[in-house]
């Protein structure tokens with residue numbers, strides 16, 4: 001969006017001179033506002049760009065031109081973003097970036113809207129048979145779409161590779177709200193479609209038992225949220241449900257299998273074009289807060305599929321997000337435990353002892369040391385098999401009373417990641433929400449580190 005609003009060369013100038021940027025992760029596909037569009041509506045505008053909301057025309061989709069020959073095997077053929085008329089963002093930015101010796105990666109995110117032609121044939125089915133807004137990762141049209149998209153980018157344009165974003169969690173964590181999600185919607189978990197039935201047979205899982213288990217889990221969560229304590233307590237009742245329906249765990253595993261198959265297919269599609277094209281994956285924030293989620297994300301495994309991982313270490317917004325995570329899990333499975341105690345327990349498990357208390361988290365944020373710890377953990381996990389590029393929080397929107405990072409905060413976070421041994425950094429999430437003083441502080445930290 002900023003290239004359109006402010007002019008490509010002007011934005012590239014600022015990114016290079018102030019932010020010390022040498023690589024662009026250009027948002028080429030998403031329907032989400034985290035990566036595309038101007039500032040999120042309702043949030044204050046940064047000190048550059050058009051000071052007016054894009055609510056009236058923001059749509060999302062493919063910001064380059066989809067070349068039809070690549071999309072023959074998927075119903076998702078018409079995904080072009082209508083936001084900027086005939087503009088092809090890659091055709092506009094790529095040559096100008098090349099002249100400046102900037103590398104260019106396509107950022108593609110699994111975020112959709114319900115008006116995309118053909119999408120009704122690809123969406124997930126929830127545990128009560130209703131269509132969801134997310135796409136089923138076992139649906140052949142979806143699998144073919146992601147391969148087609150990255151192939152299109154890498155064949156039609158001289159890019160350096162792809163950064164693929166899929167922030168979605170499996171049904172177990174979604175049912176419990178065991179993330180920084182704003183709401184817990186245990187009755188909406190997915191996916192129970194025909195493609196999942198087939199995948200379940202392949203992996204020896206029982207579809208009917210899984211659905212029954214998730215309906216029981218939905219009841220448990222709804223009763224917990226209403227404060228109706230089971231006679232054995234919340235944790236024991238939850239654990240009993242898992243013992244009686246191990247299919248609950250298996251269905252969560254099945255989600256991860258689908259997600260990791262898509263990652264592997266994206267990687268293979270890109271590498272089959274040219275081995276030196278690079279593929280990276282975004283590793284979502286919940287990987288920082290939730291020990292159960294961490295158990296499902298082995299850096300060793302991920303390193304085998306990627307050239308680099310963008311590990312989210314957003315420390316400023318991390319404070320309020322971590323508080324939300326504790327509040328969510330403290331409302332269901334561990335509702336019997338006071339939330340301050342739950343925080344201390346979780347801190348011990350995750351090596352967070354030095355972080356702020358529960359009430360202070362939003363105003364304190366997470367520390368630069370958190371950035372360093374998570375960077376080191378990722379580096380130790382991948383053992384040199386792929387690069388670790390921590391995603392640094394530059395003005396990611398937060399709630400009204402929450403901390404707004406200062407240039408000193410940003411400088412400290414960037415320095416912490418580099419001193420911890422990061423192979424590089426990704427200033428996140430999008431230029432259209434960054435204040436220039438924070439961008440410049442990141443650039444200063446990089447130049448100081450490089451000496």
Ligand SMILES: [Zn+2]
Nearest residue numbers: 136191193196
């Ligand atoms: Zn499905």
